[in-house]
Amino acid sequence: MTRGNQRDNDRAKAQKKANATKGKNTQTGSQFQKSKEDAASIMREKQRKADEKKAAETAGGKK
Template sequence: MSRGNQREKAREKNLKAEAGKGKKTNMSGSEFQKHKEDAAAIMRAKQAAAEAKKQADGAKK
């Protein structure tokens, strides 16, 4: 009574499931919130700089 490759298929499936689990962060809630706020502040600064550049280029023309 052979089970064929059923065991091997189950092992492959379990390895794939375990590989996907490692993508979680290890930051606490407050650390994660601070990180998000810092990233948002950086993006706002970049957007303001780009907007200022657009306005400066528009004024030159």
């Protein structure tokens, strides 16, 4: 009988731990906005480099 009880206790403990860490936002609004802008600028730079590479391949293939 104790095994079943221990299993239930472990499940409850694991559920409590999962709920405690779920969805916490530790950034303020301005920090969150800055991190979004930083990520967006990185992605724009990646896209620009990919476009340049694609244009170079297209130009090189036509010669």
